[in-house]
Amino acid sequence: MSGLKAIIFDVDGTLADTERDGHRPAFNAAFDAAQLAWHWDIARYGELLTVTGGKERIRYFMDSDGIAFDPAVDTEALIAGLHRAKTQHYVKLLQTGAIPLRSGVARLLREARAAGIRLAIATTTTPENVVELLDNCGISGLRDWFEVIAAGDVVPAKKPAPDIFTLALNALGLRAEDCVAVEDSDNGARAALAAGLKAVVVTVNDYTAAQSFGEVPLVVDQLGEPGQAVRVLRGALGAASWVDLAVLEQVQRQAYLVE
Numbered sequence: 737m738s739g740l741k742a743i744i745f746d747v748d749g750t751l752a753d754t755e756r757d758g759h760r761p762a763f764n765a766a767f768d769a770a771q772l773a774w775h776w777d778i779a780r781y782g783e784l785l786t787v788t789g790g791k792e793r794i795r796y797f798m799d800s801d802g803i804a805f806d807p808a809v810d811t812e813a814l815i816a817g818l819h820r821a822k823t824q825h826y827v828k829l830l831q832t833g834a835i836p837l838r839s840g841v842a843r844l845l846r847e848a849r850a851a852g853i854r855l856a857i858a859t860t861t862t863p864e865n866v867v868e869l870l871d872n873c874g875i876s877g878l879r880d881w882f883e884v885i886a887a888g889d890v891v892p893a894k895k896p897a898p899d900i901f902t903l904a905l906n907a908l909g910l911r912a913e914d915c916v917a918v919e920d921s922d923n924g925a926r927a928a929l930a931a932g933l934k935a936v937v938v939t940v941n942d943y944t945a946a947q948s949f950g951e952v953p954l955v956v957d958q959l960g961e962p963g964q965a966v967r968v969l970r971g972a973l974g975a976a977s978w979v980d981l982a983v984l985e986q987v988q989r990q991a992y993l994v995e
């Protein structure tokens with residue numbers, strides 16, 4: 737009998753490739769609209785992605801570039817305003833359906849539902865970004881497939897802190913060893929591991945491919961599906977050709993072996 741009770745998914749980079757051509761241009765559009773001469777090119781955005789959370793990323797950018805406003809300017813309010821504008825731009829982009837789910841995501845979600853395995857989300861991004869992505873990727877009612885959507889500022893510390901995964905586990909009422917996390921980044925993998933979860937990492941692009949991902953047992957380039965070969969970067973798929981429930985259960989069982 738399967739010991740796997742739930743799968744907890746990250747969103748950005750995992751469910752969809754959102755960063756380079758989604759969040760990044762939305763930040764830049766917000767900067768333009770505020771008449772700030774800031775522009776995050778692809779390479780710079782890669783560096784900035786080491787900080788999770790949009791507001792935190794803007795603050796880190798200002799600090800690292802020594803950008804300071806007149807003391808009369810409320811910097812926190814300025815950042816919050818920029819971030820609200822960024823979210824509006826990003827949501828508009830999502831509403832065009834421009835950002836699809838990654839390979840194998842819909843397949844794995846369907847398999848999990850058919851097997852009675854519960855689904856949850858643990859993400860750093862703003863909650864409305866999650867539901868807009870889910871509502872605009874071509875699967876009707878997808879947001880309702882997720883019993884728990886833990887997102888954004890609801891925890892004191894964002895990834896790599898474990899808080900958002902711990903929140904999702906508490907909301908599910910499950911122990912970490914009953915679940916597996918699916919992540920795409922070093923920060924995300926470290927957050928999942930710190931919450932006691934075993935994780936699969938699905939690298940997405942140059943932003944994450946060279947990261948180390950802590951001690952996760954399986955790193956692949958996509959979840960995969962028929963006709964799309966999965967490249968295994970760490971670990972093994974066993975008899976499977978793509979990341980299916982049997983593979984996730986194997987990842988989960990290694991948790992028991994390690995403990």
Ligand code: XBP
Nearest residue numbers: 748759788789790859860861862924
């Ligand atoms: C995602 C993020 C987010 C998005 C921006 O990290 O770092 O900050 O880039 O989202 P993860 P907001 O995939 O590890 O959860 O601007 O809405 O914060």
Ligand code: MG
Nearest residue numbers: 746748749920
């Ligand atoms: Mg991610």
